[in-house]
Amino acid sequence: MEINPSDESPREFYFRMVSLITPRPIAWVSTISNSGHLNLAPYSFFNGVTAAPPSVVFSPVNRPDGSKKDTVLNIEQNGQFVINVVSHAIAEKMNLTSGDFGFEENEFEIAGLTTVDSLKVKPPRVKESAAQFECELIQIVKVGDGPLAANLIIGKILHLHIADEVLDQRGRVDSQRLDNVGRLGGAEYSTTRDRFEISRPS
Numbered sequence: 001m002e003i004n005p006s007d008e009s010p011r012e013f014y015f016r017m018v019s020l021i022t023p024r025p026i027a028w029v030s031t032i033s034n035s036g037h038l039n040l041a042p043y044s045f046f047n048g049v050t051a052a053p054p055s056v057v058f059s060p061v062n063r064p065d066g067s068k069k070d071t072v073l074n075i076e077q078n079g080q081f082v083i084n085v086v087s088h089a090i091a092e093k094m095n096l097t098s099g100d101f102g103f104e105e106n107e108f109e110i111a112g113l114t115t116v117d118s119l120k121v122k123p124p125r126v127k128e129s130a131a132q133f134e135c136e137l138i139q140i141v142k143v144g145d146g147p148l149a150a151n152l153i154i155g156k157i158l159h160l161h162i163a164d165e166v167l168d169q170r171g172r173v174d175s176q177r178l179d180n181v182g183r184l185g186g187a188e189y190s191t192t193r194d195r196f197e198i199s200r201p202s
């Protein structure tokens with residue numbers, strides 16, 4: 001099958017992309033508006049950028065009516081966000097926070113999650129998450145215009161919290177204890193339980 005993206009609607013091509021760019025890590029992003037409203041939502045067009053400076057990127061796309069998502073509005077206001085890591089045990093709650101809730105609705109309360117203060121930014125962390133990156137905005141890069149256009153959020157990591165329970169004896173993250181999940185296409189997710197090793201060429 002050969003596909004020219006311009007022969008399909010953005011929605012159709014989106015499904016091609018999310019079924020092939022897999023598994024995707026999930027940034028569970030907490031933000032706060034200048035008026036004090038908390039927000040929490042998952043984003044799986046997400047990745048690390050570099051460790052120098054320590055940085056991440058994720059991609060909130062505009063809603064079908066062309067409006068920006070709450071996460072973007074909050075980051076535009078104050079440039080701060082926290083990325084909470086999603087383990088299997090909290091995947092259902094993560095999914096719940098992706099609902100189309102109003103700007104003033106608090107997804108922490110809706111999903112029964114606990115806030116814990118961050119050290120260097122105002123948005124709180126998700127206590128139930130095993131690791132959290134406190135971030136400040138470097139740049140928003142716009143890709144496209146209108147519905148589904150992206151607001152690529154590039155952020156610098158100011159601080160990292162890791163729960164002791166997911167560390168091994170050497171202080172490194174034990175992937176079995178972390179039990180992170182990835183997103184596939186549609187409603188499918190993957191665990192990180194079936195692992196294998198490949199050594200890099202010397």
Ligand SMILES: Cc1cc2nc3c(=O)[nH]c(=O)nc-3n(C[C@H](O)[C@H](O)[C@H](O)COP(=O)(O)O)c2cc1C
Nearest residue numbers: 041042043044045059060061069070071098099100
């Ligand atoms: C696992 C998962 C990953 C998602 N990834 C994205 C994404 O990368 N970009 C995006 O715009 N929306 C994504 N969504 C949808 C948003 O979470 C959803 O639109 C949410 O309501 C946005 O919330 P906000 O307006 O509070 O920021 C994802 C949803 C789920 C469940």
